[in-house]
Amino acid sequence: MIDRITHVTLSSVTLPLKTAISDAKVLTGRQRPMTEVAFLFAEIRTADGHEGVGFGYSKRAGGPAQFAHAREIAPELIGEDPNDIARLWTKLAWAGASVGRSGAATQAIAALDVALWDLKAKRAGLPLAKLLGAHRDAVRCYDTSGGFLHEPVEQIVANAGASRAAGIGGIKIKVGHPSPAVDLARVRTVREHLGDDFPLMVDANQQWDRPTAQRVCRALEEFGLVWIEEPLDAYDAAGHAALARSLDTAIASGEMLTSVAEHRELIRQDAVDVLQPDAPRIGGITQFLRLAALAEQQHLTLAPHFAMEIHVHLAAAYPHEPWVEHFDWLHPLFNERLEIRNGRLHLSTRPGLGITLSEQARRWTINRAEIKE
Known part of the structure; x- marks a missing residue:
């Protein structure tokens, strides 16, 4: 008998x-320092007792909008076969078609979609990367x-050294200071500390015009x-x-x-060498997965942004050697940790995404909705 979504x-x-975060967008006055991140979690259960968890997020504005949209469209999943993920994505997109297929609308779908993939991999008894x-x-x-701009370069050097000692394989620091001379001095200091061979990246967060870039x-x-990274809009x-x-x-x-x-x-337009x-x-x-197929055809390097708990699986399934961005910000939300060793994030043998929500995440919940048969 075919399983169905019940809850x-x-x-x-x-x-x-822990600390208000500033990058170039803050220094140019376009945004305020970031003090929190809003997450949308979706937990899906089936009649046969299978469960999946997924999440999306928003920095600064957008979290309440994602939650509200997800609450409106989630009833479309009740009674459906959880195997049919691509069809369900399309169904959810059409349920909210009047608000488009990008931005908060599709970000609300994302949490549900990730939960369906987590459920499918768990049902197969496989880590998501192995399922893919x-x-x-x-x-x-x-x-x-x-490596953020609110920190003095001495602290960034100390942070970089600690990350390398912990097994991280590369360091990215923020640039886009109003004075390019400050940027260059900071990059030079970090490069001298790491040595010529250690992978170093920089991120301008879209804050240069074309001549400056x-x-x-x-x-x-x-x-x-x-x-x-992101030298331009x-x-x-x-x-x-x-x-x-x-x-x-x-x-x-x-x-x-x-x-x-x-x-x-x-x-x-051949605009990037590294797609993020x-x-x-x-x-x-x-x-x-649709986008990764396009990137593979162009032999692009893939370096997914943020959410390493999801992206380590997707990067592991990409044919060309990728990078994954490591952030420890999300650690309080989950009971599990990814292993870092020899410059790499290692896949766990746990099925699905390999994560479960912590009690701390439950305590930080500000709104909740249940949709069921």
């Missing part, structure tokens, strides 16, 4: 950050959380960076393409885009 629980969880077909059991990882990126070439595919053609250093972007179609434009999709932002695992 969906949605939880809006606010994760407080893994190319590797460990993925290169780099650390971002210790050209000038600063050219100056950054001497540091042997793995990539320069995320939607300026033509500008990124021109920059990529003019530099030896790889250009990376994609984290702020919220659909496969938007990423397709980056790929079409975020599964919760583009609609979940179903959409990520």
Whole structure:
């Protein structure tokens, strides 16, 4: 007998950050320092007793909108066969068609979609990467959380040293300071500390115009960076393409885009060497797999943004050697930890995503909805 979905629980969880976070968007006055992250968790149960958990998130604004939209469309899943994930994604998208297929609408679908994939892998008794077909059991990882602009360079150096000692394989620091000279001095200091051979990346968070990006990126070439991330507005595919053609250093972007179609434009214009999709932002695992197929055809490096608990599985299933971004911010939300060793995140043998919600996550829940037969 075919199984069916009987119960969906949605939880809006606010994760407080230990320190207010600032990048170039804050220094240019476009955003305020980030003090918390809003998460949408979806827990799906079936008549046969199978369960799956998924999540999406929003930084600064958007969390309540994701929760509200998910609560409206989740009843569409009740009574459905949880195996039919692609069909269910389309059904959920049509349920909210009037608000589009990007942004908060598809980000709400993402939490449900991830939960369905987690459920499917658990039912198979496999880690999600193995269900998808893994190319590797460990993925290169780099650390971002210790390289923000609100920290003095001495602290960033200390953070980088601690991350390397903990087994991290690369370090990314933020740039985009109002004075490019400050950026260059900070990058030089970190590069000298790490040595010439250790992977180092920088991220400007979209804060340069085209002339500034050209000038600063050219100056950054001497540091042997793995990539320069978001030197321009995320939607300026033509500008990124021109920059990529003019530099030896790889250009990376994609984290702020919220659909496969938007990423397709980056790929079409050869705008990036490193594609950085975020599964919760583009609609979940179903959409990520569509995008990964496009990226593979262009032989792009894949470096998914944030949410390593999801992305380690998706990166492990990508044919070309990828990177995964390591953040320890989400640790309080889950009972499990990913193992870091020799510069890589290692897949666990636990089925599904391999995560369960912690009691702390339950305590940080600010809204909850249950949909059932």
